[in-house]
Amino acid sequence: MKERKNHKPTRLLKKFGLATLLPTLLATAVQPALAQPTPEAARSYQSHQLLEDKLIITTSDSQVTLTPLNNAALEIHYQREGLKQLPSFARAEKLTNQLKSDALAQLSVSEEALRYSLGELTAIIHKSPFAIEYLRDGKPLLSEEHGFFANQTMRGFRFNLAEQEKLIGGGQRVLGMDRRGHRLPLYNKAHYGYTTESEQMYFGLPAVMSSNKYILLFDNSATGTMDLGASEKDVLQFEAVAGRTSYIVVAGDTYPKLIENYVDVTGRQPLPPRWAFGNFASRFGYRSEQEVRDVVKKFREEDFPLDALVLDLYWFGADIQGHMGNLAWDEKAFPNPVGMMADLREDGINTILVTEPFVLSTSERWDSAVAANALAKNLAGQPKQFDFYFGNTGLIDVFSADGRDWFWNIYKGLKDQGVAGWWGDLGEPEVHPSDTVHTVGMADEIHNAYGHRWAQMLFDNEKAANADQRPFIMMRAGFPGSQRFGMIPWTGDVSREWGGLKPQVELSLQMGLLGFGYTHSDLGGFAGGEEFDRELYIRWLQYGAFQPVYRPHAQEHIAPEPVFHDRKTRDITREYVKLRYRLLPYNYTLAFENSQTGMPLMRPLFFDNENNLALMDNKDAYLWGNDFLVAPVTAEDTDEVAVQLPGGVWFDYWNDNQYGGDSARIKVNLETIPVLVRAGAFIPTVPDMRNTREYSSRDLRLDYYAHESAAQSSGYVYEDDGVTADAFSKGQYQKLRFAGERSETSIQFKFGLEGDGYTGAPESRNVELVVHNWQQAPAGINAGSQRINLVKKENQLTENTAWYDKRAKALHVKFGWAEKNQNLTVTQ
Template sequence: MTANPLLRSCALIGLLGAGVFQSALARDYIEHSLDGDVLNLKLSDAQVTLTPLNDSSIEVHYQREGIKQLPSFAIASTEHADVDTNLEETPKELIFELDGLTAVIQKSPFSIQYLRDEEPLIREESGFFATETIRGFRFTLDEDEKLIGGGQRVLGMDRRGKRLPLYNRAHYGYTTESEQMYFSLPAVMSSKKYVLLFDNSAAGHMDLGASREDLLQFEAMAGRTAYIVVAGKTYPKLIENYVDVTGKQPLPPRWALGNFASRFGYRSEQEVRDTVDKFAEEDFPLDAVVLDLYWFGPDIKGHMGNLDWDRNTFPQPQKMMADFKERGINTILVTEPFILTTSKRWDEAVENNALAKDLAGEPKRFDFYFGNTGLVDVFSEDAGDWFWSIYDGLLQQGVGGWWGDLGEPEVHPADTVHKIGMADEVHNGYGHTWAQLLHDKQTARYPERRPFIMMRAGFPGSQRYGMIPWTGDVAREWGGLKPQVELALQMSLLGFGYTHSDLGGFAGGEEFDRELYIRWLQYGVFQPVYRPHAQDHIASEPVFHDRKTRDITREFVKLRYRLLPYNYTLAFENSQSGLPLMRPLFFTDESNPDLIDYKDAYLWGNDFLVAPVTDAGIDEVTVKLPGGVWFDYWSDELYSGSDAEVEVDLETIPVLVRAGAFIPTIDDITTTRDYTSKHLTLDYYAHPTAVESEGYVYEDDGKTVDAFQRDRYTKLQFAAKRDADGIQFHFDREGGGYQGEPAERSISLNIHNWNMANSTIAVGDQPLEILDRERDFQRATQGAWLDKRNNQLRVKFQWSNQPLTLTVSH
């Protein structure tokens, strides 16, 4: 990238002084007009359109004659919702007011400042600029402002002071430092609770106070000259406003939250079958098997682009996938957008006008690691139709989901001509458009099927196409594990709530490191997708390791499945509001700016606090606490204050539960297809500080598209209120229900931190017997037992889905 002369000019502009640059770009207001709620401005050197996208978001699009514009990739809908606006004019200003965001437009010299409830958020410095080779924007930054964003980088949570390349590029074998990776995002989230997004897919940079500490500068060599400002009063509300603009992630199939068998790669049908059998033999739940590139060829090189089964090694793929489906196991295939000239489809791709062109208008050919190749032009309708026809055929054979690899694209010569522009104009929009192609065509063809689309590169808004990103070819060492929380949080805060890592690490590794492997798989229970994956000289699957490794990891994989009610509810919340599954600690304590920098622990949903163990030989971990009281999930030990010293052994990592939380679990199952809440366990963490609390479980059949909107769901709602006499629990149910829902549920309520022997319990107005012995309690269908050893009151009762009150008095 640094060899590109246009990007070198970007860097030079980043070093220009503000005075020189502003004098070159001084502009004045001439006139304005309103088109509904859209404000159009005529300036001395450009046209500017301010389009409200919701009550707290505005798109600002500068256009100047002679500067090519591309369509928006980031905005979800071309038809924005009606927004109430108010426009006031003074001799010096225009004030364009939305309910949650105000643009104050200075007429001369022209600039725009943004406020939320009269609080200044961000202001254009010289604003829009454009030369023959570069275009972009400049904004001022406050002295104490922190900035999250830029996508996948290993730089620390606050990216202030960094200059970030914007060019999706693979970083093989990365560890604790990386300035440029697979998935760059031209967007930042500020500690002042705004998001600034540059809707431009071209190669460029974001300078976040590196060249001048009070300046944020976006630079691109081409592309759309537009930015979007989003505001919110809280971080969750800010994210909700942001995904309202860029699109919400659809709820994936429930099996996406299960355990995956995956490696680079399975070389035959028999090897895949043997692997699936090994998971069953070793009593590991399993929901998916992922086939890497050997499904279409016997070697790494020379076969990419075949996009069809190698029948020598996979003689009966349809039967194999059908057999797996009978067992509740889905098959995911890797595909790449490169069609090698040695592949079986090269001539077909050329005939169907599916490939990007060279400057002479012929299919562009170039060499990369896998061979001499062309690149599918996903921006072309002809190419999309051809590419989709192959995917559709595989879906009809029984494929369950897609793994789109190398979609940065990994190699993308600058002289490649796409339907809508040159390679460097659209590079960062390539993976985004590939995902859109798969999502839109699959949902049109199979409207009742939730897509599964895993890809490693995209653009802001790619989440609306169901994109599930991972963090690329991480090194299989402790340094590879260390940055995974940072990477996931950075992506999740800007819409990509399913960002996850190759559990165990992917690249390299001389020999199996049991401790590292176990620690990575333990962390995986509390990340969005559970997929161990690696180069196959060391097995990525836990079933092929020693007994101790199997025994420890088996319990964590089973815990992942027991937590399905909790995890699927997080997925539902993400589909409704964009709230990430993994959340930074500053969500809980927004008044503590230091927590923004903290990347050693995170919240899994609202009620778990997780700190992965990322060093060898650790028996104690210091965990920052975001206020409140927390319980150790394994021992019930209590923690409060600013830090917790949590003891661990090889069988545990620090997992804490918020006081007042309801943690729902189900009995062990072998595949998510067998999910049922007929027997539902609720662990409630009682504490005097938790006076009132509530929670819920969202359920549907795990596969119906838009189940919530179609009223084919159930919400099981729980609430607790504590007073001097005890705790009163309320249970309720909402929704039209779903096929297979239990008509009645057996509830096991475990009240932690409760040791009062004189308690009385009533379900409604009916007393519940407190049994003397654990054995009698285990045999009973309802009743209670005081577990004095563990300081818990255990209660069983039947719930027929009607409103119910349970009272524990002392």
């Protein structure tokens, strides 16, 4: 929402058209805390049939279909005559890990129950009263309480909750990590200027992850609620006003495996283009072509790397109101957009445009949208018009072929001009009157899937236009499974204050655990702010170096770009931006892992100690990949941070101090935040660059953190050309593998290459191996059969030499890596 500061609530109601939703909101507000289903006769089993792998059960009031999705996931679909159903939005059309031939679903029948086993997940269907419970490895996992219910105004499910069970999920909320005890609205809704509390935000998810290692997903896009033991402490209830009456249960022996099984069902996030991991220039907003060119020039003058520039709504209008839907360049402000984008592209900078799904009746495209049947309808079958902040508007019906074709035709024209990526804003949709008619149903039936369908339209058409190209699609709202369309979410219009920074780790972790590993924040905060707070700004951008997308973005009265601030701010933030680029081998490998298994880039601490349930509540620190632990500084005037540790030994990334146990107190100054590295880790970095187009691992540094607790450790770097879609499956990649094995007298390092390579891959690499926590000069170093000599000074360090830094207790070894396999031994 592009709102000016200090709006009063009454102005918000008027300007944003919330009056059209007021009756619905009031009706919801006066409902009982937990709307009980109409009393029903106890459901009982009547018959069943096995159709291929689907188990279809007829009960006294419904048909129940159990569909295996993989060896650890089941869809359960209750259907009752006269109850409208919608297609599944959450499920991927093609599952990548279908049931294996040697582990087909097995059915056994007794007088009391049916036992339906997939291998990792088993459903026990009790006949009378009818109820389904789920087992993993023969142990209770989850069970229906009443199960399915439906009446004239509501439908949903009820499940039992275990006594000590914790529940993560529901998407973007600021409530703490464990959401048990909360009643969560399921209606994607903007929350402008939020800080440390929010029950309802831009991107809700009707799904939870349990501490008992299951995920429960309600595949229903309608307006609803998840009651996670708020009204009845041992009952999880999902309720919706309409929609598909199905849920999906996913099991896993570990949390990473649980996520992998889940994204196998809902779809894996494709690997973004490599430039998505670089620095973005973005604000609300650049008003002219000249301003764009001046901003890029400023980044170059101040020695800040830059990969992308984002244009907010001024690209199609001179001011905020009255232009939405034009989606064509304002020629007065941008006289030569094609030339501008070509020049940016020549400099390695990608142009991203904001687009919205609203077409104002005053816009240049209104008549075209009406003629093309592209807009959602009112109850009389005419284009639905309503007022909101930006003017009188209609809404593109992305659920209709006509709406999608009309919308994509605009995108295609812009793409042909040189646009590299898309930003979909206001896609909740921000205003969505209940009496809006879409092709597949009413607004309240499909509201939460609107952004999902919009992203799918973009992704499918991008792939059809160029199957070898990776799309960039950033959106504010979606539905479970939207990640398979390459959706990159952000956390909305956060307040530009310390209270806005505090919940950002929680928001990203919650989203990442349910498939959205690229959730990130407007670095520096977006909304409000009376004057520049240097400390807050620096802390936010420091945290940004270890989050999925590096994109400072804000209202323009305080510049969001670091290049426009004082020298001290520039110097500190420049180092973090450059550090992010140096860490590209590490970060890009995290992205590859996400594309293969769904593992988020930001990971909760409990992933490192699954038996410590207390770690599930930690919302202040996180693992960045496997080997970094990061704790952003979220309070002013901080010189020490208490960091909870998941166990093991950790090194301070800035000074090599060691920490262990359950917690650590880490000193910080304005130049540092707590960043720890796991003992035994290999951290790969490359030299500085102007943008990711210059990326190369020809000169590769590997920092190895030696410790007796890590006798064996390994790591790898994944590389491809950064642009080709599905490069890994096509064999167009390389994996650089490295491992260390410690004995009493030496460490043996092994280096190996996998894959057929890719366009631009180095033929050989110059490696600098830095062994941290090495207590004395080594007795000998051998690279294969070649002895490596020690030099006395750092400036004498060249290929096939080594230098021992006594002060830092670090050994630096330089050698060439050209062979597929290579060994290096350091003897004490």
